[in-house]
Amino acid sequence: MDVRLQISMVFHLDKCIGCHTCSIACKNVWTDRKGAEYMWWNNVETKPGTGYPTAWEDQTKYKGGWEQKNGQPDLKMGGRVLRVLNIFHNPYLPKLDDYYEPWTYKYEDLFNAPEGADQPTARPISMVTGKYMNVEAGPNWDDDLGGSPIYAANDPNLEALTEEQRAELFEIERLVFFYLPRICNHCLNAACVAACPSGAIYKRGEDGIVLINQEVCRGWRMCVTACPYKKTFYNWSTGKSEKCILCFPRLETGQAPACFHSCVGRIRYLGALLYDADRLLDAMKVPDDKLVEAQRDLILDPFDREVIAEAMKNGIDEGAIEAAQRSPVYRYVKEWNLALPLHAEFRTLPMLFYVPPLLPVMAKSEDGLYDASNKELFSPIEKSRLPMEYMAKLFSGGNVDLVQYALKKQYAIRLFKRMETVGDIDHATVKRALEQVNTSEEEAEQIYRLTSLATMDERYVIPPSHREEAMQMLNDDTWAEKGEVGLGFRELPVRGA
Numbered sequence: 444m445d446v447r448l449q450i451s452m453v454f455h456l457d458k459c460i461g462c463h464t465c466s467i468a469c470k471n472v473w474t475d476r477k478g479a480e481y482m483w484w485n486n487v488e489t490k491p492g493t494g495y496p497t498a499w500e501d502q503t504k505y506k507g508g509w510e511q512k513n514g515q516p517d518l519k520m521g522g523r524v525l526r527v528l529n530i531f532h533n534p535y536l537p538k539l540d541d542y543y544e545p546w547t548y549k550y551e552d553l554f555n556a557p558e559g560a561d562q563p564t565a566r567p568i569s570m571v572t573g574k575y576m577n578v579e580a581g582p583n584w585d586d587d588l589g590g591s592p593i594y595a596a597n598d599p600n601l602e603a604l605t606e607e608q609r610a611e612l613f614e615i616e617r618l619v620f621f622y623l624p625r626i627c628n629h630c631l632n633a634a635c636v637a638a639c640p641s642g643a644i645y646k647r648g649e650d651g652i653v654l655i656n657q658e659v660c661r662g663w664r665m666c667v668t669a670c671p672y673k674k675t676f677y678n679w680s681t682g683k684s685e686k687c688i689l690c691f692p693r694l695e696t697g698q699a700p701a702c703f704h705s706c707v708g709r710i711r712y713l714g715a716l717l718y719d720a721d722r723l724l725d726a727m728k729v730p731d732d733k734l735v736e737a738q739r740d741l742i743l744d745p746f747d748r749e750v751i752a753e754a755m756k757n758g759i760d761e762g763a764i765e766a767a768q769r770s771p772v773y774r775y776v777k778e779w780n781l782a783l784p785l786h787a788e789f790r791t792l793p794m795l796f797y798v799p800p801l802l803p804v805m806a807k808s809e810d811g812l813y814d815a816s817n818k819e820l821f822s823p824i825e826k827s828r829l830p831m832e833y834m835a836k837l838f839s840g841g842n843v844d845l846v847q848y849a850l851k852k853q854y855a856i857r858l859f860k861r862m863e864t865v866g867d868i869d870h871a872t873v874k875r876a877l878e879q880v881n882t883s884e885e886e887a888e889q890i891y892r893l894t895s896l897a898t899m900d901e902r903y904v905i906p907p908s909h910r911e912e913a914m915q916m917l918n919d920d921t922w923a924e925k926g927e928v929g930l931g932f933r934e935l936p937v938r939g940a
């Protein structure tokens with residue numbers, strides 16, 4: 444057992460109100476700079492929809508993530524030779540139009556326009572060319588338009604649905620969508636780390652945060668292609684690539700990242716996970732629909748004596764272990780099986796997990812029609828207006844059972860609290876619903892409390908930082924091993940190296 448520590452995250456999608464406060468907080472702190480205008484390290488997209496950059500999930504177009512070749516994980520963008528050949532012309536990079544042309548307004552026109560019969564207007568100006576432009580796309584262009592045939596029809600996840608299901612989805616188009624906030628997943632098997640020909644990207648030993656060394660980066664942009672989530676960006680002004688740094692200067696001083704701290708819906712949770720690095724490669728080799736379970740199996744019980752002993756042998760201190768024991772992420776992901784990784788089939792082992800949205804449960808789809816006249820108060824999950832196959836494509840590598848379990852559990856908790864607070868649901872119904880997901884009333888209460896009432900200290904359990912004795916996980920010669928693995932380390936951690 445080779446125990447490592449990873450800062451991990453949970454986003455509870457049922458609580459996201461799509462306010463974009465998180466994106467603005469991040470923009471103001473990190474990407475309000477020349478060359479970074481188009482970057483949104485944190486963005487919030489509407490699903491069904493194409494997201495930012497457009498159709499980022501379509502790996503036939505972008506070639507991000509890993510695939511299995513001869514039983515081994517291999518970068519989808521090709522091996523070392525192909526990457527060298529593409530170094531001066533990489534056909535898989537998103538173009539500016541895939542992101543959007545960033546713009547501002549000539550605000551002074553509003554104040555300085557000569558007096559006239561018309562209201563003055565501020566015209567949009569390109570932040571790239573400085574010229575007037577027509578705005579035709581933006582990072583959240585299809586905001587709230589989930590289901591619109593123009594945007595949502597191009598959502599790559601719809602391929603999991605039958606023609607019939609798609610038609611049904613579009614028939615009720617204005618009624619079903621949810622928000623998907625995204626940041627870098629600080630993956631265990633980071634494709635960006637593996638793809639960088641300069642050895643500039645590394646996974647920080649003591650907490651697993653993935654960073655780009657700006658002094659080493661040569662701007663080859665292989666990381667932009669390799670990241671299947673499109674969460675590394677090229678800065679055209681500095682000639683370097685950049686990405687979400689999980690606000691590490693804030694974490695090191697015990698503060699939550701800016702997007703977490705500012706989250707209006709309180710959907711975000713952050714905490715440490717202990718995992719077994721010895722089993723990483725095995726976890727990557729299982730079929731798509733087994734990936735979530737394999738990833739869960741990597742996560743170790745922070746209360747287990749043997750795990751604690753091995754963690755301490757690897758230099759993980761008591762404070763960090765204690766933080767792992769209080770981690771809200773551990774509870775949602777491992778104990779309760781409620782939070783799932785986004786697109787596990789990209790095989791980067793992402794460390795940001797999502798509680799899938801229950802969506803309104805007051806109505807159901809029946810024979811393609813939206814039906815709000817239920818005999819029972821809530822409609823059953825199986826009749827959800829977003830087909831389970833769609834949710835499974837996003838959150839469980841196509842495994843419908845896993846996503847259905849997470850939704851049924853939330854549903855059972857809703858019934859349980861309704862019984863307690865309103866009293867119009869009988870105990871037998873609640874008992875049945877809880878039993879279906881093997882959940883006790885005590886656990887239901889705990890899930891309710893962490894979901895609805897948790898304080899900031901309970902949502903963000905940040906392990907104490909020890910940068911002064913930072914753990915190194917990389918060989919000195921990172922260059923030599925580039926393109927082989929994205930695990931971020933190849934040797935036992937050494938304190939103070």
Ligand code: SF4
Pocket residue numbers: 626627628629630633634635636653669670671672673674675686791
């Ligand atoms: S591969 Fe993972 S760690 Fe690397 S930028 Fe993409 S999401 Fe982040």
Ligand code: SF4
Pocket residue numbers: 458459460461462463464465466487622624705706707708709710
């Ligand atoms: S701040 Fe929170 S609630 Fe608002 S969009 Fe971001 S994640 Fe959602």
